[in-house]
Amino acid sequence: MQRIVTGLFLLFMLLFSTSVCAADPLAAWQPKFDPSGAEYTYLLSTVAHPAIEGGTIGYRIRDRVWHESDGRLYVDFRPISQLGGEKDVLRKLKMGAVQGMLCSSVLAPNISPRLGIVNLPFLIDSFSTLEKFRQNEELFSEFGRDAETKGIMVADFTGYGSYGWATKTPVKNLEEAREQLFRIAQAPVNVDLYKAWKIQFTVMPWPDVPQALQTGVISGLDHTPIVCNITKKFNIAKSFTSIDYAQGLYIHLINKRWFNNLPEDLQQILSRAIKEESAKVRAATVRQQQEQISAAKANGIVFNDLPAEEKAKLVSLAEPVVQKWGEKIGLDYLHKVRTALKN
Secondary structure (H helix, E strand, O other), X not given: OHHHHHHHHHHHHHHHHHHHHHHXXXXXXXXXXXXXXXXXEEEEEEOOOOOOHHHOHHHHHHHHHXXXXXXXXXXXXXXXXXXXXXXHHHHHHHHOOOOEEEEEOOOHHHOOHHHHHHHXXXXXXXXXXXXXXXXXXXXXXXXXXXXXXXXXXXXXXXXXXXXXXXXXXXXXXXXXXXXXXXXXXXXXXXHHHHHHHOOOEEEOOHHHHHXXXXXXXXXXXXXXXXXXXXXXXXXXXXXXEEEEEEEXXXXXXXXXXXXXXXXXXXXXXXXXXXXXXXXXXXXXXXXXXXXXXXXXXXXXXXXXXXXHXXXXXXXXXXXXXHHHHHHHHOHHHHHHHHHHHHO
């Protein structure tokens, strides 16, 4: 009897621990060191899930900085909106209550309109043009200059893939797209773009999307293959049309006052880690997009490429939006970016 009771107890503990681990999506990402002795803490927030390569960057930086700083600086990375929604975290970042943020590119223009240049349609529209933009130090420096005057440093960025349309029924041209009702991000550039395309849309918080898709409130969403597959949106939206009008980014923002108060050697360690690890993650994102597309296709998701003549229509209709936002971003800077990327 005692052996039976002991066996049942051990079985219960095994099942309990398994359920706890399964319930905690971040269990595998816990630090393999005790951060309690750190002199400085860098609280870094994001909405991203670490299953997305662009969302792993915080953990990569955490472990590297801990090692290189000999445990003096701890990067306390909080993914999956643990510190609140992006708008709330952005307010905390400005106040210094949060020191860093991987901010989605669709929200970033709330800090500085210039950060919205990465959202302009068909400008930075591929992994290669994104990397070309990042490696041009003059363009990247000017990209974050206005934000820095407001107390926010733009350290670097990672991404989550190329934007397109995930829909319940296949979309192969603009007219079929106009028969859909898309969920788009809460971003003014996107609102102007969908108005210019004359495509039906609704602005909706991301947590509301699954139910809206299931109940038919929306019939599609504007997002990337990586996000749609990892977050199971393809369980309902069985078709994806590649538009490639923009790259989704997580822009790494830092409270400037906090950073300036760090010892100089820690500033250098943190900056170097962010730059080098971000470059590695951007390369990993290219691979992940192909992997997620292949996995989705294996599960029956149909991928369509928009014909050249149909894409040309979208480009033409989007140009007034580019010009409108170019005035806010700075037409000189927009011209400089366009020229550099074409060359």
